[in-house]
Amino acid sequence: MMLSLWISKLARHRVWRLFGTVLGVALAVALVAALAGFLTASTRTMTTRAVASMPIDWQVEPVPGADPAKIRADIAKAAKVAAVRKAFYATTTGLQASTGGTVQTTGPGKVIAFGKDYLRTFPRELRLLSGTLGGPLLAQQTAANLHARPGDTVTINRPGLAPVQVTIAGVVDLPDADAFFQGVGLPKQAAPQAPPDNVVILRPAQWHRVFDPQGAVRPDSTRMQFHVRLDHPALPAQPTAAYTAVTGAAHNLEARVAGQALVANNLGARLDAVRGDGLYATVLFLFLGLPGVALAALLTFAVTASGGDRRRTDQSLLRTRGATRRQILSLAGAEALTVGAGGTLLGLALAALSARLLGLTLAGWLGAALIAAPAGLVLALGAVLWPAWRDLGGRTVSSARRAVGRAEAPLWRRFGLDLILLAGAAIAFWQSASTGYQIVLAPEGVPATAVDYKAFLAPALFWIGSALLLLRLSDLLIGGAPRGVSRLLRPAAGRLSPLVATALSRQSRRLTGGVAMAALALAFATSTAIFNTTYNGQALVDAELTNGADVTVFGTVVNPAGPHLATLAKVPGVTAAVPMMHRFAYVGADLQNIYGIRPGELTKAARLSNAYFRGASAQAILAKLKATPDGVLVSEETVKDFQLNPGDRINLRLMSGADHQYHVVPFHFIGVAREFPTAPKDSFLVANAAYIAKATAIAPAEYVLMKTSGQPARVAGRVRAALQGAPGMQVKDIGSVTHIIGSSLTSVDLSGLTRIELTFAILIAAASAGLMLALGFEDRKRAFAILTAVGAKPGQLAGFLRSEGLLIAAGGIAFGMGYGVLAAWMLVKLLTGVFDPPPETLAIPFGYLGAVVFMVVLSVAGAVRFARRRSRQGTVELLREL
Incomplete structure (x- = not known):
């Protein structure tokens, strides 16, 4: 009875203070729930997208002499499997083609084979650029090396056997070549293997006719792999749980096929990286969310503290009238539970609105609510009950009723704690920033995540x-x-x-x-x-x-986008269209991407940041390249690997359109490019398109970059319509890439x-x-x-x-x-x-x-x-x- 009377009187005479405390608790609860929901939604989305975008989950390679049928059965026992398909590999000592009155010869390469059902299971392993899929296929770079087109004949040289000839039906791109040609069974610390430059794709029946005899002579030159697609809906939604499930299944398979096959757990590696993404989301939560939660809690304490004098007066009156210490704390506890419950309910209602913004399911919202609700009750008890208990200790009734007292500077102010903390923050920040702290690391293209929690010390202080x-x-x-x-x-x-x-x-x-x-x-x-x-x-x-730009048309050497420049420039919504070459050049024995640009026009379509270049602004670098016809910008990794200095002459080997062979073309190293539109992050080159066209006698540009005035996705649709009938080109807009x-x-x-x-x-x-x-x-x-x-x-x-x-x-x-x-x-x-x-x-x-x-x-x-x-x-x- 006394508790209900006390709460009713507070609601009548202290309504604004109760409202302020409830509001503070509600904001803290809602923010905690929203941030917890963000973590849940982010990690679940990361897992879903990582699993869905994985081309091949497992690659299982039987060793020579093993029983493939038993290994396939073991795969089905080790995990829930959606599909298992065979892929065949063979080594060739070289390829040869006679086109345009000249003969082109390549170095060693790979000849692979898979059936029609393979592409239905793993559709992202192959993209048709020209021709059809109805016969032997050439990879894009191989077609460029041989200058071969659909209908041309290519000779495949076999070690120890006579060469064979095949008629090419189409040219394709292999987007997942790195994983497809990886060395299965290599230790984790081994450096990634580059995919082969020369690849031919045959049907399984034709591959067996050509390479079964080679396998009998050279068993080490042929192999077969099982490519496995796991049952993705059966995997847990959280990345750590999914990683544990996939890795455990892979270990189970390794135990079953010990000594009989090697296993490459591609999905496990991807999920391991996604666990790092989860750490990254946690870091964002700590850096961005905790100050808000702390501020909402501080608001709650400030609201209760603002009525401290009135609260102490009420306590003194209660004590004067005979209230015991226990009764006073009971009243404060009832007030705390009331505002805690009210604030928690209001906060959860706000969190429900936040859940809709995040796209959380009911289960995700409930999980966030279970985290936030106890926090609200604890906050209310701390803000209301603790000050009451503190004021009761060591205070007489008369001192509690005193409204005016001698004001002293707080202890922290007398000792300069604020200045000490700011000095500590400066030192911690200097240490973290000067050591180049990075939360996400990708050395040499191998994803790895490291979180240095000491870096949180600087913003906290x-x-x-x-x-x-x-x-x-x-x-x-x-x-x-x-x-x-x-x-x-x-x-x-x-x-x-x-x-x-x-x-x-x-x-x-x-x-x-x-x-x-x-x-x-x-x-x-x-x-x-x-x-x-x-x-x-x-x-x-x-x-x-x-x-590269708002909308980009990606063509190939065989089917360049440059000849369609005039058509693309007239597409509604396109305000600028600029061609850009994409070729390949040998730096020593290293094959790298080289981009030919028009320095004075590139920025009409592409946005270049000064951070893309080292030592000068983007405008200054482009001006220098324009003034140096044979100038070349080199990536940081290439500069490091080949120990180049500005002004050095670099002899690159580029394919000539006259005889379709690689010839030496001299360039001068004029600058370093850290990044460049559409370029890979490791090794690449940038030069003048006019100089490359003159040196190679191949003028068309493979890419066209476009700036748009409207929605890029809509303009990209119009570009695709304008390019109907032009094979081998891919149109991408910035929205899909984002x-x-x-x-x-x-x-x-x-x-x-x-x-x-x-x-x-x-x-x-x-x-x-x-x-x-x-x-x-x-x-x-x-x-x-x-x-x-x-x-x-x-x-x-x-x-x-x-x-x-x-x-x-x-x-x-x-x-x-x-x-x-x-x-x-x-x-x-x-x-x-x-x-x-x-x-x-x-x-x-x-x-x-x-x-x-x-x-x-x-x-x-x-x-x-x-x-x-x-x-x-x-x-x-x-x-x-x-």
């Missing part, structure tokens, strides 16, 4: 130190510089500004709390918005780097998290400023009533109210924006390894920040209006109530 420094500075300005505050308050208080400034200086501790909460909330909103905008902008840059990159190792899709965080940032900022101000007014209703009773005019009271609002709003915006920009800069610097390439500057979302400032000002104005309305209540009634 910065947030705590900056909050304490803010309290120090605010107290110094408000309590120690009334003249400066008076000038600031003149627009709100007019001629009363000196009096108001002096009065407010006596309440500096209360006001600094309001300024600090508003500033920290604005800092969180600012830092989150800037980081997310920078991150999303760099994801777009990464997509542009991968795709979707792929958003689920890759180096990036996590932040769109859902961004919307949630920025929404909560506005709510927390508005609540911190307006709610703290409104509750401060509620605490001083008695003071306003007394002022009214002694003759203070409504305009004078309004001047006091407006001055407090102006002080909190101005201080919060000034300090918050400054801290937010600094925190965002620190996050971007610490997470530089996430960006590819790193951002040149921070991206400032002025529209969003303007909205945050507007909401803060609006909430402060609402609090002032609320206080003015309350101050107009009858003075006698208000004094009786108090």
